[in-house]
Amino acid sequence: MACAVVTGGRGFLGRHLVHKLLESGKWEVVRIMDLAAGLAVDADEEKALSAALESGRAQYAGVDLRNLPQVIQALEHATVVFHMAAPDSSISDWKLHHSVNVIGTRNVIEACIEQGVHKLIYTSSPSVVFDYINGVKDADESLAYPAKLMDSYSETKAQAEALVLDANGRHGLATCAIRPSGLFGPGDRLFLPSIVAAARAGKLKFQIGSGDNKFDWTYVENVVHAHVCAEEALVDASGVAAGKAYFITNCEPVKFWEFLSEFLERLGYPRPQYQLPVALVLPLACIAEWACKQLAPLGVPMTQFTPARIRYMSLWRTFSCDRAATLLKYKPLYTVEEGIQRTVTSFQHLRASPAAGGDGKSAARWWWMVLVAVVLLAVFFQRFLHEVA
Template sequence: MATEEQVEGQCEELGRGCCVVTGGRGFAARHLVVKLIQSDLWTVRIADLAPKIVLDEAEENGTLGQALQSGRAVYYSADLRDKSQVLIVCEGASVVFHMAAPDSSINNFNLHYSVTVQGTRNVLTACIECKVKKLIYTSSPSVVFDGVHGIYNGDEALRYPDKHNDIYSETKAEAEALVLRSNGREGLLTCAIRPSSIFGPGDKLLVPSLVAAARAGKSKFIIGDGENIYDFTYVENVAHAHICAEQALNSNMADGKDAAAGKAYFITNMEPIKFWEFMSLLLEGLGYQRPKIHIPVKVVMPIAYMVEWIYKKLAPYGMSVPQLTPSRIRLLSCTRTFNCSRAQKLLGYTPLVALEEGINLTIESYSHLRAEIPMIKNRNFDQPSKAYKMIGNERVANILLWRDEKQTFTIMLALIAVFYCYFTSGYTLMSVLAKLLLLFVLILFIHSILPSSMFGYTIRRIPPHYFEVSEERVYFVTQSVSSAWNSGVTILKTLSHGKDWTLFLKTTVLLLFFQVSWINSLANLIWCRIDFHLQCLLYI
């Protein structure tokens, strides 16, 4: 790879500027580095904590690998907490893209404060001492989120809350304020980019976590009512927004009117979507079931607090960061959408990749994480199995062979209820029907007195005409009964020929079932009558 002196000489010869990307091996930063190299305007200094840069196969053979070989990109191992190392990285640079930050899931105040706040102070000091012209800071929409109130179409007029949702948001807000207040010092122009919920190829958090949860059977649940809306941002659009910001700072007006510098900017795909629908699209695209079971936030939150307390006690002994924390539950259940008007007007930002395209590209990039066994509903049933042919009836086959999961599950629950309420209890058929009717009436009565909303869920009222039966329905039922009778006669005719053994076996099993059921019912009825008379005689 080229040396730093060779790189600086090439910059002067080719007229390229020199820019720095801190945290340059992070998810969004990698995409920004590639776009900066592809623009052919910059020699890029990639600053990160690792002692040396390690490329994967795609990077080795791609733009980044070639740029490192030719000297258009140079890797610097630097700890932002060490001011002397930051000064070395920024020396001779004209632009700094400050993207470094600890993992947001790590709940360690000392780590976040030292890297995010103190590290940003060192970057600002280095920019001023090294005469850097522009500093673009990667912030987060969470700097205005308190974890309690949802944000709908929020703009940059939102203030920092008195209490943030987590340590990551709190330190990010403090660092952002430092950057914006430093605008204009010694000629340094600054701004802050707030990309919302970044996703795309190369992400090591969102998609891998989703797949891990799906494989562990934990992705079936929706926290809250599932109606909360989110703004997601494809990673290439995030990189594009940073480049737009750098270009906008070039045209900063002297009088400050309509100037891009000194401001924060929300960046999204400008296509709000339900949070859980977005997650479902990713899961289904990779062959996993979408979440369907709703769990109220009030039920999950106490568990999350307990998990967080256990983590604080056991973290020193090696316990990994839990997925279920109060701050994360709030993020999963609140609405968070943001207005990009300021970025459009002052930065000239417009998303390059639409949300649907971004989701498809993300799914394609994680083909190695696809489900090994495809979902049942996606299986090919064009060629019926031997069992399917033997059963004969399509609807019955779909239920027995689990081809229609909802119907199969419903039938199983019904059979379990019948078995419990009828066979094991010893009740007669009429008493079971009476109990079921009583239960149904009780449920209807309770439903009628419930409030219109509970635990964030809307209680829908049953309209009065819901149980009315139309003349067409009566006619249809009559026709169905008549058709069933005629089908039974046809079966008897077929059995009389003595050739269809499959039909004979199915009919025999069905009749034996009814025989056991009715004998059990009649026996209980007769015994109840005898017991009643015996009690009367004993009383006399």
């Protein structure tokens, strides 16, 4: 029986892949794995997915990846596993990221071997080679993992990717890793909603850095296509495509802030009007992150205003897809412009109202935080100079 399993199948990318696998007609069964005990079908996917569930072509398994027996049972009769499940990258929780990304991936590998799965395709991230200090331009897969990664998500994704690639050839299992950069598209619950929320709160009046830094954004259907290409290319563990990682992009690097501004403008929000130098903002982010860590025992949540975020928005981050093009036969199906149009059309509910001008209270609160950070920075340097003197 041809059975494809998608872990994290109710996530942004997972939903798109499940739809594509069902649409292809290649698979007798597409099994959706996710953490929730049951499956709630959304209105926009009701017709196709409900029909597939009723016919048995789609199945759902509520599984905690950290529970090996559950994972083994869920992979019964599987031919290929698309391992996409991962916690939200914006959550600062090393224990959570390690338990799901590392232990969960190790369990998926062991379950694949136990159940005789032929192929394992892991959804990794370009962040596994990005140290958030140095920009990268047209990097290829020869770029090694950094000695130190800036956040727990990137660190644990790198560990998980290494486990998957090392597992290639074990008991006939063929593996590879897909590294999609800057995912966007309809159904996104993180990137565009957070950008709109920031614009509505008046937090996107400023651009961080010169704005010349280019970034590789990738439309979601192109990432789905890359996974399909990988499955077709993984003939066996000894094949040229197996045991390797692949950068996946739209092959159209664009300026980071120009890309964000396109979405803002098309949804009726103003573009960033002012420019803040990285040299000014970065120390403030360091202080904000440090303060949150110190106050964490008191219940203060971790700020999103971190040095890693500032560098993410201000450094070059582009990658070469030559390996994917050669070994997986990957070629983007949609341009960046087509992706933007399709995404904006699907997010009309986030369009600005005619009188939208930002939440004054939220903006004022944010600027008070910046002012406090500036004062703390001044005090810090005063103490530093005093100690030096």
